[in-house]
Amino acid sequence: MRTSQMLIPTLREVPADAEIESHKLLLRAGMITKLVSGIYSFLPLGYRILMKIEQIIREEMARSEAQELVMSALRPAEGYQSSGRWDVFGPEMFKLKDRHGRDFCLGPTHEEIFAEVAKSTIKSYKSLPMILYQIQTKYRDERRPRFGLMRSREFVMKDAYSFGKDANDLDISYKSMYDAYCRIFDRQGLDYMVVDADTGAMGGSGSQEFMVKSYAGEDVIAYCEKCGYAANSEKAECLLDNEDDIISSESLYKPMEKISTPGMKTVEEATQFLNCDAKDLVKTLLYKADDKIVAALVRGDRELNETKLRNYLGCTELQMADAETVSEITGADVGFAGPVGLDIDLILDLEVAHMKNFVVGANETGYHLINVNINRDFKASAIRDIRTIAEGDICPQCRGSIKVDRGIEVGHIFKLGTKYSEAAGCAYIDENGKEQYMVMGSYGIGVTRLVAAIVEQNNDENGIVWPLSVAPYHVAVVPINTAEGPQMDTAQRIYNELLDAGVEAILDDRKERPGVRFKDLDLIGIPIRITVGRKVSDDIVEYKCRKTGKVVELSSTQAIEKVKKQIL
RNA sequence: CGGGAUGUAGCGCAGCUUGGUAGCGCACUUGCUUCGGGAGCAAGGGGUCGCAGGUUCAAAUCCUGUCAUCCCGACCA
Numbered sequence: 001m002r003t004s005q006m007l008i009p010t011l012r013e014v015p016a017d018a019e020i021e022s023h024k025l026l027l028r029a030g031m032i033t034k035l036v037s038g039i040y041s042f043l044p045l046g047y048r049i050l051m052k053i054e055q056i057i058r059e060e061m062a063r064s065e066a067q068e069l070v071m072s073a074l075r076p077a078e079g080y081q082s083s084g085r086w087d088v089f090g091p092e093m094f095k096l097k098d099r100h101g102r103d104f105c106l107g108p109t110h111e112e113i114f115a116e117v118a119k120s121t122i123k124s125y126k127s128l129p130m131i132l133y134q135i136q137t138k139y140r141d142e143r144r145p146r147f148g149l150m151r152s153r154e155f156v157m158k159d160a161y162s163f164g165k166d167a168n169d170l171d172i173s174y175k176s177m178y179d180a181y182c183r184i185f186d187r188q189g190l191d192y193m194v195v196d197a198d199t200g201a202m203g204g205s206g207s208q209e210f211m212v213k214s215y216a217g218e219d220v221i222a223y224c225e226k227c228g229y230a231a232n233s234e235k236a237e238c239l240l241d242n243e244d245d246i247i248s249s250e251s252l253y254k255p256m257e258k259i260s261t262p263g264m265k266t267v268e269e270a271t272q273f274l275n276c277d278a279k280d281l282v283k284t285l286l287y288k289a290d291d292k293i294v295a296a297l298v299r300g301d302r303e304l305n306e307t308k309l310r311n312y313l314g315c316t317e318l319q320m321a322d323a324e325t326v327s328e329i330t331g332a333d334v335g336f337a338g339p340v341g342l343d344i345d346l347i348l349d350l351e352v353a354h355m356k357n358f359v360v361g362a363n364e365t366g367y368h369l370i371n372v373n374i375n376r377d378f379k380a381s382a383i384r385d386i387r388t389i390a391e392g393d394i395c396p397q398c399r400g401s402i403k404v405d406r407g408i409e410v411g412h413i414f415k416l417g418t419k420y421s422e423a424a425g426c427a428y429i430d431e432n433g434k435e436q437y438m439v440m441g442s443y444g445i446g447v448t449r450l451v452a453a454i455v456e457q458n459n460d461e462n463g464i465v466w467p468l469s470v471a472p473y474h475v476a477v478v479p480i481n482t483a484e485g486p487q488m489d490t491a492q493r494i495y496n497e498l499l500d501a502g503v504e505a506i507l508d509d510r511k512e513r514p515g516v517r518f519k520d521l522d523l524i525g526i527p528i529r530i531t532v533g534r535k536v537s538d539d540i541v542e543y544k545c546r547k548t549g550k551v552v553e554l555s556s557t558q559a560i561e562k563v564k565k566q567i568l
Numbered sequence: 569c570g571g572g573a574u575g576u577a578g579c580g581c582a583g584c585u586u587g588g589u590a591g592c593g594c595a596c597u598u599g600c601u602u603c604g605g606g607a608g609c610a611a612g613g614g615g616u617c618g619c620a621g622g623u624u625c626a627a628a629u630c631c632u633g634u635c636a637u638c639c640c641g642a643c644c645a
Contacts, residue, residue: 012594012606013580017638037637092644109645143569143643151644159645202645209645218644306643319569319642412645444645462605480604515605522605533604542604 003476003508003517007044010520020216022455023148025464029524031451038145038153045524046451048472050156053450054135056187056469057158064180066131066160071113073137077103079112083423088201088316094139094153106139111202111416111442114161115424118438122163125430128438129169131177133160135447147216149452150408156447163421163438165430170415170439177443181210181411188450189467191457193407195221196231198307202442204416210445211407212453221407222389226400233404234307236389237396240350254357254371256340262366265335267300270368274359277301281359282352282372284337286321286329286344289313293321293329295342296386298349300359303388312347312384336361340369345381348374353383408453409446416440464525465547474567475505476526480514480533490541490556491532497560503567522546528566530559 009030017034018024026032031046042050058068077095080086086093086105094106107113114132122130138157145153162173178194185192190212197209209232211221223230231237264270271278281300286293287309294313298304310318323334329344330337338360339346352358357371374380391404418437421427427435458465468474475498479491491507498505506526508517521529531542535553543559544551554562 009578011579015579016574016581019639034637111645140644144641146638157645197645200645207645322570409645414645442645446645483603513603513605513607515603515607518605520606531604 001506003506004510006506008520008524009043010523018148020147020150020456021459022150022216022452025455025459025523026148026452029464031524032149038142038151040149040152040154040448045472049451049466049470050447052470052472053188053447053454054156054158057135057184057445057447060180060183060187061131061133061158061160063183064131064176066133066177066180068133068135070134070136071107071110071117073107073139075105075107075113077105079116079424080105083112083420085112085201092140092142094141107136108138108140109157109442109444110134110159111161111420111440112424114159115420115426115438115440118161118163118421119424119426122428122438125165125428125436128428129162129164129173131160131162131173133158133443147218147452149448150216151218152448155449158445158447160443162441162443163426164440165428165436166439170417170441174413174415174441177413177441178208181413181443181445184445185210185212185410187469188454189458189469190410190454192410193221193223193230195223195407196235197412198232198235198311199414200307202414202416203419204414204442207412207414209407209409210411210413212410212457213405214408214453214456215406216456217406217408219407219409220404222393222402222404224395224398224400224402227395227398229395229397233388234305236402238350238385238387238389239394239396239399240354241394252356253373253376256369256371256373256377258362258364259368259370260366261368264366264368265333270335270359271300274368274370276359280355280357282339282355284339284342284361286326286337287318288321288325289315289318292345293325294345294347295337295339296347296349297339297352297380298387299351299355302349302351303390304349305386305388308384308386309347312382312386330361330363332361332363332365332367336363336365336367338363338369338372339378339380340372342378346378347382347384347386348380349387350383350385351387353380408449408456410450410453411443411445413443414441416442458525462519463523466525466527468527468567471504471525471527473504473506473526475503475528475530475563476508476521477505477530478508478514478517478521478532480531482509482511486536487532490536490539491530494530494532494541494556494560498563501560501564501568503563528563530563532556 011028014024015027032040093108096104135158142153164170192210192212195209197207199207220233222233222236264273267278278300282297285296326334359370360372362369393402395402421438426438430436477491477495479487481487495507527546529544539555540553541556541559543554
């Protein structure tokens, strides 16, 4: 294609509402445009990238014997109602009614729908295990869409579902998808990590996430370089620092005292005032779990892990109690809550359970208690690991040192079990003629998010640097002076020969100064540029690599050969 | 959903304090000169100043409401 005829609306200035690099660059390079918050259109160049990514996914899914199909994004409510997720998703789901008042939604994910299809089409154990997938647009009314394609309300997802006879079948499918995902992300040139993850609202027995390492990522991953352990920080288990030290000896208990701490609401203020360390204080956090109020206690310098707390409580909704509730329960302003004399469930972090003579709020505005001790001064309802792992913590696998980084979740695989097949009545007939529920797995890839993730990892000060495998075009042929016959003729000939050889080439014939065209081609990230300039009279052209910036002078034939070698 | 910020031409912004009927840069159109890393000169086109009320002789500017967008948090496969 000739660029003079192409829609490449590049922007010199960065749109004001873009924050992260991928969002800025995709907008500037004319790959996407925003319709409303969280909904984007893909312009021709951006769409080519999306299709390249999809194609890689299709090839690797096929290699793992997964079969593609496609369903409507518009779904009747029933499927989601029988699994309970109509309510679990709640306002996250785009819901609508047809003219008869019947409930519909735009599908946020399709576990129950695939279970229904499997129920009606797969009858015998002889067909199992089987993997079905689709690449389809999904809708989630995110509370806060952000970062362009990173968290949008409409996005393309590859969602695959495996159906098996038993846990063994599930393991086989799971492994097969795991391997396919590695091949897919490898081919897309990504630096990624596979981490253990929480199953969240999906349910099931286990799951792993494929995380692309990036400071722009929304997830925090904890990993150990020594043994290779890696987990989402929501999931990463926290061990006690020193197991020997935890034998508590009551003889060391000091008498509890109430101290006046006027206005010292935060951990920082209180510890400074009392001249102690955050490690000597215990935070008492009040949470509303469905309709019950509970208190979660963690050390002053730690973060509570809400996922862990939620999993322990088994509740659907979990949020911090508002100031009004806090004062009602504790009888004090926010900042002075403590476990002593508090008549609600107290869930203690493991670490807290082994502390001695610590500081807590006194449940009285302006007062803290010091030298507080468990059992003597209050009783725990439960002792659990409920804090978030931090850099330098102990690796739960090898007791090495944990590192913490940010990542973009591009893939997530789940061992679901029979949750959805039971809800849908999805059963098969086994060897003995008996009905059994199918054992399911679900495997997602955020296709549009991948576009952003690839840009996050592949850009420089001049723009995007697409890996060859997903670049919208492989080569741009640029005649410096489009008005000069010999330059144009040679450029045209090279372009034609590349096309004939099956190379995806564009001819930059725009009536712009060379600098403008160079800047644009760098911005949109075409991997190879062949420049036809003055030396055309000696049949010399330039071959430039976008990634390295290296330029070599070659004859036109050599340049064509070099391209073919790179690409085909 | 809580906190903060911003809405003026396709993009980036000024003007608003102190009301007087809209401006700059980029982009776009035309012409000339240029032509190897976002050219110069000249002449043009494009805006109900987010929307709705109100105050006023007069509102981009002041007041009220509303909507949208972004950021932080909460939340989330």
